[in-house]
Amino acid sequence: MHLDDIVAAKRSAWTGARAPVSKTGGRATPARPGTFAAALSGTDVGIIAEVKPKSPSKGDLLPLTEAVPLARTYAGAGAAAVSVLADTAYFGGSPDLVAQVANDPEVTVPVLFKDFLVDVRQVQLAHDCGADAVLVIVRAVDDALLADLLAAADDLGIDALVETFTEAEVDRAVRAGARIVGVNNRDLRTFAVDLDNSTRLRRLIPPAVLTVSESGLHTSADLARIGAHGFHAALIGESLLTSDDPADKLRSLRGVRIVQAVR
Numbered sequence: 040m041h042l043d044d045i046v047a048a049k050r051s052a053w054t055g056a057r058a059p060v061s062k063t064g065g066r067a068t069p070a071r072p073g074t075f076a077a078a079l080s081g082t083d084v085g086i087i088a089e090v091k092p093k094s095p096s097k098g099d100l101l102p103l104t105e106a107v108p109l110a111r112t113y114a115g116a117g118a119a120a121v122s123v124l125a126d127t128a129y130f131g132g133s134p135d136l137v138a139q140v141a142n143d144p145e146v147t148v149p150v151l152f153k154d155f156l157v158d159v160r161q162v163q164l165a166h167d168c169g170a171d172a173v174l175v176i177v178r179a180v181d182d183a184l185l186a187d188l189l190a191a192a193d194d195l196g197i198d199a200l201v202e203t204f205t206e207a208e209v210d211r212a213v214r215a216g217a218r219i220v221g222v223n224n225r226d227l228r229t230f231a232v233d234l235d236n237s238t239r240l241r242r243l244i245p246p247a248v249l250t251v252s253e254s255g256l257h258t259s260a261d262l263a264r265i266g267a268h269g270f271h272a273a274l275i276g277e278s279l280l281t282s283d284d285p286a287d288k289l290r291s292l293r294g295v296r297i298v299q300a301v302r
């Protein structure tokens with residue numbers, strides 16, 4: 040099961056689908072524009088801590104009943120933001136789970152709606168769930184849809200984390216005007232992880248763009264490596280989810296300096 044299958048399944052689910060309405064409803068206050076980007080703008084590598092109930096590569100990671108409490112734990116331990124899987128079939132999350140986290144008073148940090156976007160209505164859904172940002176995977180869309188997704192996010196006042204995996208995808212993201220670019224270290228076709236992907240692609244991203252290294256980050260040495268290449272944030276799921284003490288683990292990964300101007 041890899042990215043192409045997941046995206047094909049999403050496309051058929053959204054073709055002809057009616058616009059969904061979140062059962063939980065939006066946040067009492069609408070998403071505040073730019074809060075996700077602002078949370079990644081510190082001097083240390085920010086941690087985007089992920090709530091991922093399961094994954095195609097690792098199987099079950101977290102009982103659903105523990106998902107919201109874990110998001111609270113992440114916020115309390117100093118995560119810059121929380122990422123919540125909205126995909127049900129492959130990752131065990133849901134839009135309602137995103138809404139529960141986004142509406143939780145103890146989750147005081149921005150929330151990323153993590154799904155495979157193939158339709159602009161998903162951006163509206165993310166907004167209605169109270170999310171502050173959406174993930175957009177460049178490999179899953181053509182340039183026209185990429186532009187439409189970013190415009191929809193702008194219109195709704197939410198940020199977009201634009202995920203790339205290759206040099207050509209970084210180019211497409213930058214040309215589309217992405218303000219936050221993620222580099223995935225995991226090849227979503229083979230699940231192989233290589234941190235060199237981040238360090239290699241970083242120099243293709245203009246200085247004004249915020250950068251996130253995604254996947255396969257486990258230790259503070261890993262974070263030091265991406266921090267030394269000027270990454271503003273790290274998206275971390277598995278190593279927090281499988282830790283006996285996620286709060287402690289998260290705290291141990293904080294405080295890594297971002298080294299700017301590595302060209």
Ligand SMILES: O=P(O)(O)OC[C@@H](O)[C@@H](O)c1c[nH]c2ccccc12
Nearest residue numbers: 089253254255256274275276277278
């Ligand atoms: O659990 P990890 O290896 O720390 O990775 C987190 C996150 O980067 C990963 O879940 C992810 C990155 N891009 C995605 C796209 C869809 C689903 C999941 C992902």
